[in-house]
Amino acid sequence: MMHIIAHRGAASTHPENTMGAFIEAQRVGANGIEVDVQLSADGEVVIIHDEKLNRTTGVKGYVKDWKLSELKKLNASFGHKGKSVSEKIPTLAELFDWLQTNQLSCIIELKNTVFEYHGLEEKVIQLIRRYGFENRVILASFNHYSLVYCYRLAPDIETALNYREGIFMPWIYAKSIAAKGIHPQFRAAHDVIVKESLNAGVAIRPYTINTEAQMKHFFKKGCSGIITDDPKLAKQVRDWLISMTN
Structure with missing residues (x-):
């Protein structure tokens, strides 16, 4: 079955990278979620996409400069245009x-291109080990x-570029860097790349697939999964395609 991965949770309807968005993704039938992680000033692994806080919380500054206790006081739904929630x-x-209460898979994106975040890999892997999620998580x-x-550090935990x-x-x-999957931006996921990757045993999950036409296209090409802001629509499209082939 082609997997539906909710990009930062159900980000089309709920504040991205929040528990509300993750819970909604499960409710509408996603198979997994995709989240972004960084380190707070005191070394805690926190879930947020931007290095800067302003877009999603409305305050100035970088995630790396705030302690967890300070970050917890912020409203992570500041930039969300839907109903008023905190x-x-x-x-x-x-x-x-x-995640212990369900069976969702989880793609964890390490946000370490702007800042190195020394120790981020070790801390994320330590948490994966603590919860026994080695087979449910992709880095x-x-x-x-x-x-x-x-x-x-952890050859048993799947990676994807x-x-x-x-x-x-x-x-x-x-394969040259021992990754079992690729996550191309959808414009870089040409049909031949989808086909050859699957033939080579490399999973391919394009992002961010948000229109019905895109969903139909990549589902029909047999992608391992799609990463989408709208898991509800994706499930409707996938269910429709399955019904058409039965």
Whole structure:
């Protein structure tokens, strides 16, 4: 079955990277969620996409300069245009506590391209080990050096490389750094790349697939999964396609 991965949770309807968005993704039938992690000033693994706080919390500053106790006082739904709700920035441990209550998979994007976040890989892997989520988590990043480091630290935990522009034969490149999957921006996920990656045994999950036409296209091509802001629509499209083939 082609998996539906909710990008930062159900980000089309709920504040991104919040527990509300993750819970909604499960409710509408997503198979997994995708989250972004950084380190607070006191070394806690927190879930937030931007290095700067302003877009999602309305305050100035960088995540790395705020302690967890300070980050927890912020409203993580500041930038959301939907109904008025107040959400907190979750920690990865808080997410894992909740994941214990369901069977969702989880792609963890290491946000370590702007800042290195020394120790981020070790702390994320330590948490994965603590919760026994080695088979439910995929580590992803645009920093491919970081993915190689993750593999060396924990070869049993799957890695997948994120990229935006074209990579020549990305399925071969992925295997060269021991990654089992690729997550291309959808414009870089040409049909031949989908086909050859799958033939090579490399999972391909394009992002961010938000229109019905895009969903139909990538589902029909047999992608391992799609990463989408709208898991509810994706499930409706997938269910419709399945009904048409039965």
